[in-house]
Amino acid sequence: MSEVPAAKEYKLSKRSSYYIFTLLFLLYFFDYVDRTVVTSLAPFIKVEWGLTDAQTGLLMSVVYWSIVAFVFPVSIIVDRWSRKKTIGIMALLWTAATVACAFTRTFPQLLMARSAIGIGEAGYAPAGTALISGLFPPEKRSRMMGFWNMSIPLGIAIGIGLGGFIATHWGWRHAFGVVALPGAIVAILFFFIKDYKTVELTKGDAGQTNAKMNKMDIARRFIRTPSLILTYIGFIGCVFASNAVIFWLPTFFHRTTGISIADAGMKTSALMLLAIVGLPLGGWLADMWFKKRPNARLLFPALTAILAASSMFIAFSFLEGKAQYMVLLLHGVLASAYAPAAITATQEVIHPGLRAVSYSLCVIVQNLLGASLAPIVIGAISDSYDIKVAMSVVPIALVISALAFFAGSYYYKKDLSRVEKVALECES
Numbered sequence: 001m002s003e004v005p006a007a008k009e010y011k012l013s014k015r016s017s018y019y020i021f022t023l024l025f026l027l028y029f030f031d032y033v034d035r036t037v038v039t040s041l042a043p044f045i046k047v048e049w050g051l052t053d054a055q056t057g058l059l060m061s062v063v064y065w066s067i068v069a070f071v072f073p074v075s076i077i078v079d080r081w082s083r084k085k086t087i088g089i090m091a092l093l094w095t096a097a098t099v100a101c102a103f104t105r106t107f108p109q110l111l112m113a114r115s116a117i118g119i120g121e122a123g124y125a126p127a128g129t130a131l132i133s134g135l136f137p138p139e140k141r142s143r144m145m146g147f148w149n150m151s152i153p154l155g156i157a158i159g160i161g162l163g164g165f166i167a168t169h170w171g172w173r174h175a176f177g178v179v180a181l182p183g184a185i186v187a188i189l190f191f192f193i194k195d196y197k198t199v200e201l202t203k204g205d206a207g208q209t210n211a212k213m214n215k216m217d218i219a220r221r222f223i224r225t226p227s228l229i230l231t232y233i234g235f236i237g238c239v240f241a242s243n244a245v246i247f248w249l250p251t252f253f254h255r256t257t258g259i260s261i262a263d264a265g266m267k268t269s270a271l272m273l274l275a276i277v278g279l280p281l282g283g284w285l286a287d288m289w290f291k292k293r294p295n296a297r298l299l300f301p302a303l304t305a306i307l308a309a310s311s312m313f314i315a316f317s318f319l320e321g322k323a324q325y326m327v328l329l330l331h332g333v334l335a336s337a338y339a340p341a342a343i344t345a346t347q348e349v350i351h352p353g354l355r356a357v358s359y360s361l362c363v364i365v366q367n368l369l370g371a372s373l374a375p376i377v378i379g380a381i382s383d384s385y386d387i388k389v390a391m392s393v394v395p396i397a398l399v400i401s402a403l404a405f406f407a408g409s410y411y412y413k414k415d416l417s418r419v420e421k422v423a424l425e426c427e428s
Contacts, residue, residue: 012194012426017135020193021144023186024128025151027091030183031121032155033162034098035063037179038114040164044172049107059114061372066118068367074123075360079353083131084195086123091187094120098180102173125363126356133347133355134196134424139287141347142297146283146340153275153336160269196424199353203420213351221351227298227415228358230408231345232365234301237401238338239370240377241312244394245335246272247375252387257321267325274332282337286344295412297345301338302405308334309398316392342405349415352422370397 012020038045042056078086097116104110128148136144159179166175201213213221222228246268253264282304289296308331315327343359350358374397382390 012135016194020135021132021148023189023193024131025148026186027087027124027183027190028128028148029151029155029158030179030186031091031094031124032152033159033179034094034117034183035121036060036156036159037098037163037175038101040160041167041172041175044167045110048172051107055107058111062111062115063118063121064367064371066115067122068364070119070122071126071360071363072357075126075356078123078127078130078356080198082195082198083127083356084190084193087127087131088187088190090120090123090127091183091190092120094118095180095184095187096120098176098183102176123356123360126359129343129347129359130355131195133344134352138348139291141344142286142290142340143280143283145343146279146281149279149336149339149343150276153273157269157273195427197427199351199422199424201351201353218354221354222358222361225349225411225415225418227408227411228346228349230404230411231298231342232362234298234305234338234342234401234404234408235362235366236370237397237399237404238301238305238308238335238342239366240374240397241308241394241401242335243371243374244378244391244397245312248378248382248387248391252391255387271328271332274329275336278333278336279340281333283340285337286341290341294416295409297341297348298405298409298412301342301345302402302409304334304337305398305402305405308338309395309402312398313392313395316388316394338401338405345408345412349412349419351420352424 038059046056094117097113097120100113101110104113132144163175166178249268250264253259253267254261286300289300311327311331311334315324319327346358346362347355378390381393
């Protein structure tokens with residue numbers, strides 16, 4: 001059973017589809033600018049208020065905790081109400097919260113404002129993912145997910161760089177205000193796009209008269225879709241490895257080569273920016289393979305995860321100096337290549353009316369079991385042994401991810417055939 005080409009049923013012109021995609025890209029970019037600008041502002045805030053390192057770290061962590069706490073309920077609103085309205089309201093909330101950061105006078109006030117940023121950002125990834133899945137047909141979805149997620153490393157790089165520049169010349173409070181305003185403009189534009197109508201949660205394909213799903217029916221859809229559960233597990237290992245590299249690689253370079261923390265940070269940033277190559281390339285290759293094999297949606301992430309694990313293991317276990325860094329640069333491309341196809345998988349094997357919820361569950365598990373645990377686990381191993389041993393252990397997480405994606409590929413075609421063929425209808 002093949003899936004209805006959602007973009008065709010959505011009845012939007014190609015120009016309109018790419019216009020909406022551009023807005024989604026810009027908003028994701030500003031999302032990460034607003035989220036990470038505090039990274040370069042932290043030294044200024046710490047000195048002014050006499051904070052500890054742990055307190056300054058909370059300014060970033062609280063955003064992710066808010067996202068985890070609110071992403072699921074917000075995603076239900078996305079699926080059952082409106083993607084465009086939810087995105088617009090959430091974006092205005094997080095931009096207003098970012099501006100509010102500039103007017104705080106105490107650490108608790110700033111912490112509360114930062115948590116509000118997380119509340120606003122909570123449902124954006126699920127809502128945007130669902131909207132892109134509706135805009136583009138299956139044979140283009142992975143590459144469009146890849147292009148969309150390019151905005152993340154770009155937003156992180158600009159947020160860190162621009163924040164430090166503004167704080168140095170005009171003060172850290174001005175940085176919050178400057179980065180928030182462009183996102184607010186894009187958010188307002190979202191209220192004027194054409195969304196697709198809310199998809200009724202009924203059991204059966206279009207044209208069939210079947211009962212609406214109850215809560216148990218919805219729960220069974222997730223529980224009885226093994227490829228979806230295994231995709232979530234695959235995300236955990238990949239995100240764990242990525243966050244371990246982001247958090248500990250500067251320390252690794254500093255301790256093993258003797259370079260300054262500033263130089264180590266620059267080397268790590270260059271590696272992270274290679275996601276700009278890995279994301280669209282991974283999405284394009286996955287779509288090409290998908291035309292021949294539907295289960296390529298998960299076979300491709302399995303392949304890239306094992307290649308990423310191999311490159312990381314070789315770099316940390318056998319190489320040093322320039323040779324090590326060159327292999328790590330290759331890893332920077334491979335480490336993100338899995339994401340477009342895997343994100344698309346979370347959308348295709350579930351009822352079209354549950355797509356935002358599906359990705360919200362993915363966000364929860366990857367943040368709780370991957371992103372939040374990586375710095376702690378690798379830090380504990382480093383304390384017990386040393387940083388080289390700790391970084392050499394990280395590839396194990398990628399191997400587990402590869403096995404999960406590979407196992408999920410065996411169920412993918414069957415799970416895809418069970419999904420209702422629902423024609424998405426454009427709003428009047």
